[in-house]
Amino acid sequence: MSRSAPSKMLIAFSSLLLAHACYSAHEHSLLSTVSQAATPSSAGIPTTGSSLPLDITLETLISVALLLVGIVSSGCELKPISLRKWAGLLESGRVAAEGVDANSAKGKGKGLFDGLEERPGFLDVRKQRKEFADWVKEQGDS
Structure with missing residues (x-):
């Protein structure tokens, strides 16, 4: 395999992981708004949804970190600074x-x-x- 093949596979994997994290966050936000609609608030003021669960947050952070590593490693050879x-x-x-x-x-x-x-x-x-x-x-x- 060439130098860019592993980095392209890492980019593809981390992109799928990031897409799954986004989908999970969207589903969580839908479920939290549906559950809040079933139980009306006491003051009549709509409340915002709860924060994301830890597993979705970790999945998002790990996928972004892997995506950055893949993008940086797929780049061309850098020119010397000096x-x-x-x-x-x-x-x-x-x-x-x-x-x-x-x-x-x-x-x-x-x-x-x-x-x-x-x-x-x-x-x-x-x-x-x-x-x-x-x-x-x-x-x-x-």
Whole structure:
């Protein structure tokens, strides 16, 4: 069986269990309103039904918990949270991120942050500082 087959069976089982719990709760509410209609209240004010029995409440909670476990276990493999691992996977060519071809970037020596270094519209302050220092030296020599 594949990884998702047990989780799909768990989802199906817990869904049936949840449906049964809902049906039981509905039947209990109908029975409690019928029994209250047979015995009129002393003040003439209609009362609400009694709370759900413990077995219906437990069945509901267990079915919801199993359903959540099944849904989480059937999900796809999660991506690493740390940027270092993700960048390593990206540069090794195992993962292609949106807009980045990992195989071509790997061959050219491009890393994850090289796009930040190649910003054509931004001012290169270090380059201009060096050019200014060279200009000052030329002015001092003349």
